[in-house]
Amino acid sequence: MASAVLWRRGAAWLRSCRGNRREPPGVPRGRGCAGSRDVVPTCERYAVRRLPFARLEERDVAAFERLMPGRVVSAEEEVKPFNVDWLKSVRGCSQLVLKPQTTAEVSQVLRYCYERNLAVNPQGGNTGLVGGSVPVFDEIILSTALMNQVISFDKVSGILVCQAGCVLERLNEYLEEQGFIMPLDLGAKGSCHIGGNVATNAGGLRLLRYGSLRGTVLGLEVVLADGSALDCLMSLRKDNTGYDLKQLFIGSEGTLGVITAVSILCPQKPKAVNVAFLGCPSFAKVLETFTTCRAMLGEILSAYEFMDEKCMELVERHLKLSSPVADSPFYVLIETSGSNSTHDEEKLNNFLEQAMASGMVLWSLRERITEALTHEGYVYKYDISLPVAKLYNLVTDMRARLGQSAKNVVGYGHLGDGNLHLNITAESYSHSLLDAIEPFVYEWTARCSGSISAEHGLGFKKKQFIQYSKPREAVVLMQQFKAMLDPKGILNPYKTLPSAPERSTC
Numbered sequence: 286m287a288s289a290v291l292w293r294r295g296a297a298w299l300r301s302c303r304g305n306r307r308e309p310p311g312v313p314r315g316r317g318c319a320g321s322r323d324v325v326p327t328c329e330r331y332a333v334r335r336l337p338f339a340r341l342e343e344r345d346v347a348a349f350e351r352l353m354p355g356r357v358v359s360a361e362e363e364v365k366p367f368n369v370d371w372l373k374s375v376r377g378c379s380q381l382v383l384k385p386q387t388t389a390e391v392s393q394v395l396r397y398c399y400e401r402n403l404a405v406n407p408q409g410g411n412t413g414l415v416g417g418s419v420p421v422f423d424e425i426i427l428s429t430a431l432m433n434q435v436i437s438f439d440k441v442s443g444i445l446v447c448q449a450g451c452v453l454e455r456l457n458e459y460l461e462e463q464g465f466i467m468p469l470d471l472g473a474k475g476s477c478h479i480g481g482n483v484a485t486n487a488g489g490l491r492l493l494r495y496g497s498l499r500g501t502v503l504g505l506e507v508v509l510a511d512g513s514a515l516d517c518l519m520s521l522r523k524d525n526t527g528y529d530l531k532q533l534f535i536g537s538e539g540t541l542g543v544i545t546a547v548s549i550l551c552p553q554k555p556k557a558v559n560v561a562f563l564g565c566p567s568f569a570k571v572l573e574t575f576t577t578c579r580a581m582l583g584e585i586l587s588a589y590e591f592m593d594e595k596c597m598e599l600v601e602r603h604l605k606l607s608s609p610v611a612d613s614p615f616y617v618l619i620e621t622s623g624s625n626s627t628h629d630e631e632k633l634n635n636f637l638e639q640a641m642a643s644g645m646v647l648w649s650l651r652e653r654i655t656e657a658l659t660h661e662g663y664v665y666k667y668d669i670s671l672p673v674a675k676l677y678n679l680v681t682d683m684r685a686r687l688g689q690s691a692k693n694v695v696g697y698g699h700l701g702d703g704n705l706h707l708n709i710t711a712e713s714y715s716h717s718l719l720d721a722i723e724p725f726v727y728e729w730t731a732r733c734s735g736s737i738s739a740e741h742g743l744g745f746k747k748k749q750f751i752q753y754s755k756p757r758e759a760v761v762l763m764q765q766f767k768a769m770l771d772p773k774g775i776l777n778p779y780k781t782l783p784s785a786p787e788r789s790t791c
């Protein structure tokens with residue numbers, strides 16, 4: 286028997302569900318690295334050779350202290366959390382964190398590092414999932430934590446200009462007071478910085494409705510490796526004067542420049558937001574429901590997310606969130622955002638009636654799956670774009686391939702965007718399990734003309750596999766851009782672009 290319930294945004298259950306992954310109790314994202322001693326250093330786990338950058342000296346620390354007194358962190362205990370990613374899967378050994386407040390300070394730091402040939406790891410909220418936000422060796426960490434000022438907001442155009450270190454959720458709160466919202470929403474919103482979002486071209490939960498950052502970001506201010514500042518902080522919807530340089534930095538993961546400020550187009554806050562959780566007896570029904578949903582909800586559909594029963598089981602076990610519905614092989618979350626609550630609810634109710642009549646509806650939840658999975662041990666994460674019809678086949682094929690060698694193989698994600706999150710858990714990291722997963726997962730994806738990174742980027746963990754999604758010529762051109770903008774390669778080294786396989790010299 287089927288049932289259906291609608292939640293308005295702001296209902297207690299929904300708030301608690303949305304509020305928690307960003308700062309799960311005891312596991313603040315990107316901070317509070319209590320277990321960091323257990324994290325194997327990246328250079329030990331993976332075959333990677335330190336590039337010939339200069340090593341930090343006392344005179345460097347003194348120079349930085351002169352540049353930004355009191356905002357140079359060198360005490361080992363204080364630096365430690367910045368060296369480890371949120372997943373506790375990679376660890377660098379930086380000895381220094383710098384916290385500039387202004388673009389001029391970022392310029393001065395980079396000019397100094399460039400001259401001294403010191404490598405730099407730009408870091409926002411440290412919520413990345415591919416090892417892109419923490420050092421691999423001893424790179425100096427350039428944190429945007431104190432670059433957290435809103436520069437301007439134009440209520441007529443909806444254009445926000447702010448520093449790169451503004452936390453996404455704070456920006457959203459600021460905008461909501463003025464009747465607007467940020468065009469992106471992520472589980473990590475409580476910690477992630479807008480500069481980091483842009484640097485990774487984060488997708489998230491609103492992409493279906495408001496599009497990607499490649500469309501909503503109107504301008505950027507970026508400091509290049511040699512310290513020169515590039516002011517492309519336009520606040521125009523249309524600007525066809527030459528190449529669109531900001532696009533180079535969107536998704537470049539801090540390898541081409543440090544984003545210091547962002548100009549972004551923000552939509553009006555929708556007057557009516559409704560959320561429904563449905564259950565489906567098969568993946569074919571998830572797809573069928575999506576088609577029905579799009580046809581019936583049209584412009585008010587703002588999210589269509591799915592998760593499999595294994596995800597639900599883990600969310601229930603680890604987060605003690607109980608499913609309000611009977612067990613089902615798949616669950617779907619639908620969000621509508623519109624301007625007329627009566628009209629939107631009527632539309633959603635009509636859709637649910639039809640969906641229930643065909644036996645598709647149950648209820649469930651979605652947003653804290655990532656957090657639940659971390660309780661299982663080590664998580665191998667894959668973030669894949671695929672034609673939706675084939676999307677879940679990768680999960681079933683992987684399950685069959687790994688058998689008992691994995692604890693769980695789960696599939697969930699942004700079905701509305703054709704984006705699967707395939708996560709595989711095990712008690713701990715093992716090379717042999719990784720070898721069973723990779724390159725199989727990438728070959729599978731390439732055969733379907735998919736992308737091996739839909740929204741998380743390549744970071745440290747996936748950079749060697751870029752060729753599964755990009756032709757050789759494209760990778761070579763990317764390497765040429767990198768060499769032109771950062772000839773010494775000091776910005777976020779060991780990330781995004783492939784290097785030849787090397788022996789560890791950790």
Ligand SMILES: O=C(O)CC[C@@H](O)C(=O)O
Binds near residue numbers: 652699706
């Ligand atoms: O943890 C993951 O693999 C996905 C994280 C995030 O992109 C999500 O959609 O929840």
Ligand SMILES: [Zn+2]
Binds near residue numbers: 488699706740
């Ligand atoms: Zn996602």
